[in-house]
Amino acid sequence: MRASAAAAFSRDAWARRLPLLPAFIYVFLVTQVPFVLTIYYSFFSWNLLKPGSFQFAGLENYSALLTNESIRTAIWNTVLLTLAVIGFSVVIGLGVAVLLNSEVFGKGLMRTLMIAPFLIMPTAGALIWKDTLLNPLFGLLPYLLTPVGLGRVDIVNQFPMVTVVAVEVWRWTPFMMLIILAGLQSQNPEVLEAARVDGANAFQAFRRITLPLVRPFIELGALLGSLFVVQTFDSIFMLTFGGPGEDTTNIPFLLYLVAFQGFSIGQASAIGVVAVIITTIVATFALRTLFSIFQIEARR
Amino acid sequence: MSDTKLGSVQWRFVATTAIGLIVALAGSACAGAGGGGGGSNSKTITLAAVDNPQMADLKGLVSEFQKAHSDITVKIVTLPEDQLRQQVTQDVAANSGRYDLFTIGTYEVPLWAKKGWIENLSPFIAKDSSYDPGDLIPGVSKALSYNNNLYAVPFYGESSMLMYRKDMLAAKGITMPDHPTWDQVAAAAKAVNSSSVSGICLRGLPGWGEQLAPLDTVVNTYGGRWFDEKWNAQLTQPEFKAAVNFYINLVKSAGEPGAGNAGFTECLNAYNNGKVAMWYDATVAASNFTGAAATNSAYAYAPHVVKDWSGWLWAWALGMPSSSKKKDAAWTFADWATSKDYIKLVGQKLGWAHVPPGTRTSTYAIPEYQQAAGAFAQVTVQSIANADIAHPTVQPVPYVGIQYVDIDEFQQLGDQVSQEFAKVIAGGQTVDQALQKAQALAAAVGKKYQT
Numbered sequence: 001m002r003a004s005a006a007a008a009f010s011r012d013a014w015a016r017r018l019p020l021l022p023a024f025i026y027v028f029l030v031t032q033v034p035f036v037l038t039i040y041y042s043f044f045s046w047n048l049l050k051p052g053s054f055q056f057a058g059l060e061n062y063s064a065l066l067t068n069e070s071i072r073t074a075i076w077n078t079v080l081l082t083l084a085v086i087g088f089s090v091v092i093g094l095g096v097a098v099l100l101n102s103e104v105f106g107k108g109l110m111r112t113l114m115i116a117p118f119l120i121m122p123t124a125g126a127l128i129w130k131d132t133l134l135n136p137l138f139g140l141l142p143y144l145l146t147p148v149g150l151g152r153v154d155i156v157n158q159f160p161m162v163t164v165v166a167v168e169v170w171r172w173t174p175f176m177m178l179i180i181l182a183g184l185q186s187q188n189p190e191v192l193e194a195a196r197v198d199g200a201n202a203f204q205a206f207r208r209i210t211l212p213l214v215r216p217f218i219e220l221g222a223l224l225g226s227l228f229v230v231q232t233f234d235s236i237f238m239l240t241f242g243g244p245g246e247d248t249t250n251i252p253f254l255l256y257l258v259a260f261q262g263f264s265i266g267q268a269s270a271i272g273v274v275a276v277i278i279t280t281i282v283a284t285f286a287l288r289t290l291f292s293i294f295q296i297e298a299r300r
Numbered sequence: 301m302s303d304t305k306l307g308s309v310q311w312r313f314v315a316t317t318a319i320g321l322i323v324a325l326a327g328s329a330c331a332g333a334g335g336g337g338g339g340s341n342s343k344t345i346t347l348a349a350v351d352n353p354q355m356a357d358l359k360g361l362v363s364e365f366q367k368a369h370s371d372i373t374v375k376i377v378t379l380p381e382d383q384l385r386q387q388v389t390q391d392v393a394a395n396s397g398r399y400d401l402f403t404i405g406t407y408e409v410p411l412w413a414k415k416g417w418i419e420n421l422s423p424f425i426a427k428d429s430s431y432d433p434g435d436l437i438p439g440v441s442k443a444l445s446y447n448n449n450l451y452a453v454p455f456y457g458e459s460s461m462l463m464y465r466k467d468m469l470a471a472k473g474i475t476m477p478d479h480p481t482w483d484q485v486a487a488a489a490k491a492v493n494s495s496s497v498s499g500i501c502l503r504g505l506p507g508w509g510e511q512l513a514p515l516d517t518v519v520n521t522y523g524g525r526w527f528d529e530k531w532n533a534q535l536t537q538p539e540f541k542a543a544v545n546f547y548i549n550l551v552k553s554a555g556e557p558g559a560g561n562a563g564f565t566e567c568l569n570a571y572n573n574g575k576v577a578m579w580y581d582a583t584v585a586a587s588n589f590t591g592a593a594a595t596n597s598a599y600a601y602a603p604h605v606v607k608d609w610s611g612w613l614w615a616w617a618l619g620m621p622s623s624s625k626k627k628d629a630a631w632t633f634a635d636w637a638t639s640k641d642y643i644k645l646v647g648q649k650l651g652w653a654h655v656p657p658g659t660r661t662s663t664y665a666i667p668e669y670q671q672a673a674g675a676f677a678q679v680t681v682q683s684i685a686n687a688d689i690a691h692p693t694v695q696p697v698p699y700v701g702i703q704y705v706d707i708d709e710f711q712q713l714g715d716q717v718s719q720e721f722a723k724v725i726a727g728g729q730t731v732d733q734a735l736q737k738a739q740a741l742a743a744a745v746g747k748k749y750q751t
Contacts, residue, residue: 048393049708051415136558137575152495157560157726186546243506244560245723245734259387262712 009278013168019140033278042269050265071271075278077170080161081085082229085168085220086222092169093176096220100177100205101184111181118174129167130156143272160240160248167235172228176221184210223286230279315623317560321418326663336731343629344373345400348388351378351617353588354456355403357646357686358637361676365483365636371515372629381509385711392417404452404619406443406689407704412619413446418552419620422449424631431635435660437681440615443700451548452617453638457658458582459611459683460517460676460703461676462600465593468492468577473746482518482546483605485578492577499554500578501570502547505563505723508714513612513703514580515721517543517602517629526705526742531698535717535735543605548724562723583680587653599676601683607694612703615658658684698749709745716741 045057067069100111117125133140138205143152156163181288187277195205233252236242242249242257249257259268316566349355351482356454359376366374377399379387387736388402393410404412412418425431433441440457444450461629462485464476477484489499503511507746519525527533531632534540551559556570566580571579572593573740577587580603589597603612618634620627634643643663645742655663657680664681673680720734 033351047708048389049411051393100337130536130561136560137556137570137573152557154558154560157558158720160726243722244717244726244728245719246725247728257712257715261715262709 004147005113014064038272041265042273044266046266047262048262057266059105062274063265064267065270065274070246070249070254071251071274074249074251077161077246077248078230078250081165081168081232081248082226084165084228085172086226087168089172089176089225090164090222093173093221094180096173097177097180097184098210108254115176117170118172118178120171122171122234123238124235125171126167126235128240129163129170129235134163156239157244160244164232164236164248165237167239168229168232171235172225175225176218179217179221179224183214187213224285227283279288305306313688316380319716327339328511337733342584343371343626344396345373345624345626345630345633346375346377346392347618347633348384349376350384350397351377351380352456352616353654354616356653357656358455358651361642361645362648364649365633368636369632370396372632373631374633382507388506391571392621392623395397399600399621400624400626401618401620401634402591403455403616405617406440406598406613407701407706407710409444409452409617409619410446410700410706411708413449415435415730417622418451419622419624419627421450421453421634422630423622424635425450425453427614428635431639432574433638434663437659437661437684439613439684439687439689440659443615444612444617452619453634454615454659455638456584456656457613457615457684458584459613459658459680459687460581461513461583461586461679461683462575462577462603463571463589463597463676464488464600465574465584465596466598467592467596472739476598478601479608480603481630482560482605483581484549485552485603486546488664489550489578497569497574498556498576500550500580501556501562501567501576502551502559502580503563503567504551504555504559504677505561505564505566506715506716506718508704508711510563511718512714513614515547515718516703517610518547518605519607520702521603521607525693525695525697527698527746527749529696529698531746533739533746535739535742540593541731541735544721544735548721548731551725560725569742583611583683584657584675586676587657591630599679601679609683609686609688611683611687613689636751707745707749709748713741 042060042061043056044054046054047059075110095276096114100107100114104110131139132206134142134155136142136154140154141155142150191209192205195209201209231252232250233256236248236250236253237256240248241251252275255268255275258271262268313617323664325479335620338344349358355376355378359378362376364557384403385408387415388399390396390405391402393400404418407654409418413420417651431747436454437457440454440633441450444452446453462476462480464607469476469488469492472488472493474488478489484502489501493499503514505511519540522539522543524537547695556562556567556576558566564585567579567581568585568588570576571585574592583744586599602609604610613682618638620630620634624630638659642660642661643666647666647668651668652668655673657663657670657673657677688705689700689702691697692700697708701710703708717738720729720737723729724731724734733747
């Protein structure tokens with residue numbers, strides 16, 4: 001009796017699961033199979049340019065990473081880039097969101113304009129920055145700076161990391177702004193009014209009431225944003241190509257160089273696997289802290 | 301309870317496997333259908349071509365080919381140089397047979413011929429009595445040969461030369477000799493350099509095919525080399541160091557602003573807009589000049605220091621992957637596109653300035669071409685004739701190649717080394733620091749050839 005009920009329950013569960021299966025299998029095939037293959041390749045000394053080089057190499061690709069200075073530079077650059085981009089875009093995004101949340105003339109137009117950078121294709125955006133704005137011969141910024149004697153400065157090459165960060169901040173600020181703005185708009189204006197009646201000035205009201213309210217939104221934006229910023233590739237490819245030297249080579253770009261300039265598939269796979277492990281560890285910790293914050297907020 | 305649980309697990313396994321199989325079968329069925337559509341009987345050949353003006357002309361003239369060969373359809377995929385190299389390398393290494401022809405350079409041909417990736421074209425050439433391989437410029441055909449057989453047919457060839465604005469130099473009272481030394485060029489560059497016009501454009505954009513090409517010719521003429529006969533890296537030797545110091549100092553003191561991002565295209569723009577007075581680059585550049593740059597330019601042979609004739613040698617050639625299933629049709633097209641008749645066709649249909657230079661001696665005997673290409677035709681053909689890929693520098697080297705080292709690892713090595721030099725140009729480190737790193741990278745590569 002109990003067994004048949006359980007069987008019925010199981011059938012029932014399958015009736016619900018079955019329609020999901022194709023999607024699940026599709027996602028499994030396109031995400032996990034390549035990953036398993038990557039792990040597999042990372043144990044081989046495979047270089048496309050060397051026919052017959054597909055030989056088992058054990059942990060050689062991994063031990064090469066330990067002594068490789070490029071990967072350390074790339075990890076450092078990735079961390080620096082992510083922290084800087086997320087930090088700046090959250091602060092600027094918060095500021096813009098607060099402004100757009102107040103009653104100003106032409107709010108709708110301003111909001112649309114603010115979102116624009118996020119909608120422009122990253123490659124096109126980076127090209128505009130590099131050629132139209134920053135090019136020392138034909139760019140707008142050097143032209144505007146000529147009267148102060150700063151024209152013809154090669155900004156992209158002299159400050160490569162600053163340039164990449166600036167372009168990425170320009171791109172990610174709208175994203176942060178949108179999420180924070182959603183948080184701000186969920187705020188009940190009566191609460192702020194009550195605070196004002198109680199004698200709080202605008203800054204105090206913002207600091208004590210608004211900020212705690214939007215904090216989970218900020219954290220969500222920062223987490224989602226960092227997942228994408230860690231993978232920054234397009235703008236580095238277009239702006240600096242990882243250089244000069246290795247000054248803007250992050251992990252995805254290093255992987256690209258090893259795989260498609262050096263054609264060392266084995267070595268590139270090992271970098272990919274290590275990158276996944278590191279990101280998983282970081283993401284797990286980030287998620288855990290985040291959820292604990294959410295819980296504390298909920299209890300308040 | 302435990303029975304049903306087991307049942308459910310089995311069920312899940314069966315269901316997953318079944319659906320997995322269905323997906324896999326459906327996938328392979330599609331692939332089969334797609335492959336069948338292109339079947340080996342139909343004569344559609346695919347050419348992966350580098351994105352340059354000469355190839356764009358070829359694309360425009362394909363209809364002329366099809367008038368004579370209605371049974372062969374030619375599909376041309378144009379890609380920028382770096383993308384092309386990646387795509388074609390992956391295709392040929394994986395033996396996937398996506399392309400029947402591709403444009404490859406003098407760098408790839410000997411390496412790929414050795415691996416058996418590309419087809420020996422000599423037997424095909426022998427079948428066509430009108431092809432006249434003896435008419436191909438000797439240095440170019442040598443660079444495209446392996447074991448004395450042609451493995452690719454040249455579509456376009458170039459060397460390097462110095463281009464300069466006669467009016468700008470004359471304004472400072474400078475006359476440039478036909479065979480200048482680098483010291484003369486540097487002195488002229490510094491003399492004409494002003495806040496609105498830079499003295500000289502020299503590529504600084506990282507990449508073995510960009511910055512390193514002109515820089516390597518400077519290294520060669522200073523007597524430097526990448527490796528000695530025993531494959532020991534030589535990048536910290538005085539000659540190499542002096543050459544890199546000279547090049548970077550010249551870029552910094554009288555070069556174009558934003559040198560770290562300046563490649564062929566950027567320099568061409570700057571020169572055409574009158575923002576630089578001189579430019580040392582590929583001989584083909586002169587056919588793209590417009591306005592004052594076209595009317596007021598003069599040309600000199602590649603500047604030298606110790607070694608004469610320091611110009612580089614490069615050719616884009618049509619090669620045929622061994623994996624192609626339509627080799628005869630592919631050859632028919634390659635034959636047509638690199639024949640004497642094609643050169644005449646371009647001249648008549650598109651104008652003589654469009655003729656792909658540097659492949660055939662007979663091109664330079666055509667009066668219309670001599671008139672159109674004018675001053676730089678002679679410099680081009682002489683520079684190519686005197687470029688010796690086997691003896692690029694003063695001392696002997698174990699490799700071939702003038703502006704590159706013809707080994708598989710050079711793409712990555714060259715890119716990394718040029719990045720270090722770009723960092724010097726940007727002011728991030730000294731030449732000595734860059735060369736220390738470059739020496740270590742080159743030494744690691746050299747070690748692979750020492751056993």
